[in-house]
Amino acid sequence: MIKDNLEFVERKICEACEKAGRDRSEVTLIAVSKTKPVSDIRQAMDCGIRVFGENKVQEIRDKHEAITENVDWHMIGHLQANKVKYLPGIVCMIHSVDNEKLALEIEKQFAKANIVADVLIEVNMAGEDTKFGLAPDDTIEFVKAISSLEHIRIRGLMTIAPYTDDPESNRVYFKGLRELKDKINAEGIQGVKMDTLSMGMTGDYQVAIEEGATFVRVGTGIFGERDYSNIK
Numbered sequence: 001m002i003k004d005n006l007e008f009v010e011r012k013i014c015e016a017c018e019k020a021g022r023d024r025s026e027v028t029l030i031a032v033s034k035t036k037p038v039s040d041i042r043q044a045m046d047c048g049i050r051v052f053g054e055n056k057v058q059e060i061r062d063k064h065e066a067i068t069e070n071v072d073w074h075m076i077g078h079l080q081a082n083k084v085k086y087l088p089g090i091v092c093m094i095h096s097v098d099n100e101k102l103a104l105e106i107e108k109q110f111a112k113a114n115i116v117a118d119v120l121i122e123v124n125m126a127g128e129d130t131k132f133g134l135a136p137d138d139t140i141e142f143v144k145a146i147s148s149l150e151h152i153r154i155r156g157l158m159t160i161a162p163y164t165d166d167p168e169s170n171r172v173y174f175k176g177l178r179e180l181k182d183k184i185n186a187e188g189i190q191g192v193k194m195d196t197l198s199m200g201m202t203g204d205y206q207v208a209i210e211e212g213a214t215f216v217r218v219g220t221g222i223f224g225e226r227d228y229s230n231i232k
């Protein structure tokens with residue numbers, strides 16, 4: 001089933017790239033394996049997937065320990081500063097930086113490990129109360145404020161668009177995130193050259209690709225519905 005789902009998603013990614021005149025190699029599929037067992041991850045690995053997204057630090061640590069093969073783990077969920085210490089050497093990118101306290105803790109912990117953290121700034125494009133992320137208007141100031149931290153490389157922006165049955169309704173947010181990235185690059189902030197847009201999930205990744213996504217984060221579309229009943 002995971003194999004069939006991956007074939008379907010791959011076809012849809014190719015279609016969207018074609019429609020947008022983009023090369024398939026510009027888009028990386030992150031298989032969002034949160035709540036799913038290692039056996040599911042192994043099935044995806046058997047199909048060639050090597051990039052996984054998780055939203056809980058403990059779950060990344062457990063899965064990182066269980067899977068010794070070389071895979072990329074992306075921290076895509078809200079991150080508390082007190083958990084950052086577990087991430088150096090485990091995650092290849094943090095998608096959810098949205099406050100200075102967190103950025104300073106990433107700087108501190110990754111400096112200790114002598115690693116530069118690749119991070120994305122999370123932006124709440126639709127202004128939803130229920131979501132984390134900076135307001136678009138606050139993003140440039142925030143990037144400036146953390147741009148001099150030596151163990152943080154700001155690679156780009158991430159957004160979680162509203163849940164919707166109509167992916168077209170999210171196009172405005174994806175387009176807005178791309179324009180915000182271009183605006184930040186045009187500022188010429190020292191050390192900041194954004195090349196990454198993490199946007200698009202199961203319901204809307206094709207539209208996100210058409211608007212410039214370089215990472216799409218697909219969970220349900222690959223692994224099926226999530227069961228939260230036995231999760232703390």
Ligand SMILES: *Cc1c(COP(=O)(O)O)cnc(C)c1O
Nearest residue numbers: 032055076201202217218219220
């Ligand atoms: C769970 C999650 C996803 C995947 O969502 P699906 O709708 O299952 O594809 C993507 N991004 C983030 C930040 C998530 O937490």
